Amino acid sequence: MARITLEHIRHAYGLRPSRPNDYALKEVHHEWKDGGAYALLGPSGCGKTTLLNIISGLQHPSEGRILFNGRDVTELSTQQRNIAQVFQFPVIYDTMTVYDNLAFPLRNRGVPEAEVDRRVRDIIEMTGLGDWAKKKARGLTADQKQKISLGRGLVRNDVNAILFDEPLTVIDPHMKWVLRSQLKQLHRQFGYTMVYVTHDQTEALTFADKVVVMYEGEIVQIGTPAELFERPKHTFVGYFIGSPGMNVLPADVDGSTVKVGNETIALDHKPRVALGASIELGIRPEFIALGRQGMSVSIRKVEDIGRQKIVRAEFAGKPIAIVVPEDGEIPAEAKVRFDPAGINLYADSWRVELGA
């Protein structure tokens, strides 16, 4: 297992990047701790797979260094880095049996056959593929194939990290839950450093200790699921995480109050914002209370999603979403109140830190 250090990594697919926008991956400079479970979360094309491939060595970064446990591995091949990777589509060697598939990485490395047999048996037991061991791998279902892909990584007990590139995309929904919890269990049991790329927030939030949110080639926030929910550092994080996402409204700061349209909201502190910055107020639908008192709002639509209702409304000329409990009342002349604890202010899309 390894601690992964990314030192000023940048990557461009073109030959000579000149502008920041030429980079598919803008500067990444972070250290990921040994045994951590990280999820790289972001929309398609945000650079998350590029970053993963740079860690695995399938791509060479245009700039920067990558270190495993303090050792520079930038110039090492995928094989020399000793990592395992599970791809979006299950990769199996169809002409081999399940057993031979799992033994393949070990045999390639010249591990003695007795040792191969011991480890492969362990993995077969761990993945529950016992009945299939002697059968050809091509007859398996997608989730079983994906287990084999994972098993080929796990069988090498000295891997530095296990990388996942949207591994559950082709898996049936009910199997996703099973596989995800099995992964989580593996992580707890063996303490592998795991990096998991996904665009599904549920997957990221349930799998990882730390979620790395990426947007347009940049890491916008690294945090625990709770941090991402309560204190999104960037309006994108607020919008991307949560369902529905955070309400973001253009605003003006005046001392310790914020003005949104004609409404004035009092804050419990005095934010410091740079002059000329474009200010936005962000508040999650869960922190807006619908009642008979407060600021006026006009309701457009109510979506009942089972355990709660989502109210789509117009506030100060902008659409907002409000979460109301299933038995919550929706008055005719509805008013809203913003919970001050749930208010975040953004200057040019980046969060204004409290008391800063």
Place this chain on the structure above:
Amino acid sequence: MEKTWNNKAWFMVLPVLVLVAISAVIPLMTVVNYSVQDTFGNNEFFWAGTEWFAQVLESGRFWDSLARNLAFSAVILAIEIPLGIFIALNMPKSGWGVPVCLVLMALPLLIPWNVVGTIWQLLCRADIGLIGYGLARLGIPFNYAADPVHAWITVVVMDVWHWTSLVVLLCYAGLVSIPDAYYQAAKIDGASRWAIFRYIQLPKMNRVLLIAVLLRFMDSFMIYTEPFVVTGGGPGSSTTFLSIDLVKMAVGQFDLGPAAAMSIIYFLIILLLSWVFYTVMTNYGSEK
């Protein structure tokens, strides 16, 4: 459910029936008709039974041609399939090289067969041909018209030149359909070049290779035009394959009965061998 009978339906299938009848059934039945009768011209026919079949099967000439044909097919398959795979593996997967290679590969396939024969006949002539003359200058007296071995070399090289491209194109199509993730996974698993070929590329080419082998077998087993143009079946009868022999018999000697009987035997052999190839190759690796 009640079935609706409507005789108009016959009109719907009629075009297909007519097409199949004209293209396959009627010619085949004509051949069958000739193969069991004898004629001395004048449109007079006499029942001959299985006499012609017996005559063909008892003649050494038929078995010699068949042996030559089998040897020829074996040789060209043994050369073209591995060579085709090798070239396909080394073709570029992206960039400007792809269209260039594809066009170069497709060129020999676009040349009419008798032109191919003429090209090679000229190339190999010892007096004016680039290859023939060149070899002669190097001290190797190459003469496909006199030496059976030289004639065979010429015919085989010509076929390899003409048809390896087909195998290459089919294999290439199989190769480019392999997702990148397979190669990446293989790298991570530490697979050698050979292991990548054996466990990823070859299994993925399985289907197209089956088609390539079948096509090349059938084609080479029916080869006629190119050797006919280059060697005319000679020297002696060293490159007289079944089809050349058949034409000699039917058109040259006007032995319609034996020629028809031979045609049917020839057809059955091709059908049988193609079926065997197909069954063996589709079953290979699919069970277990």
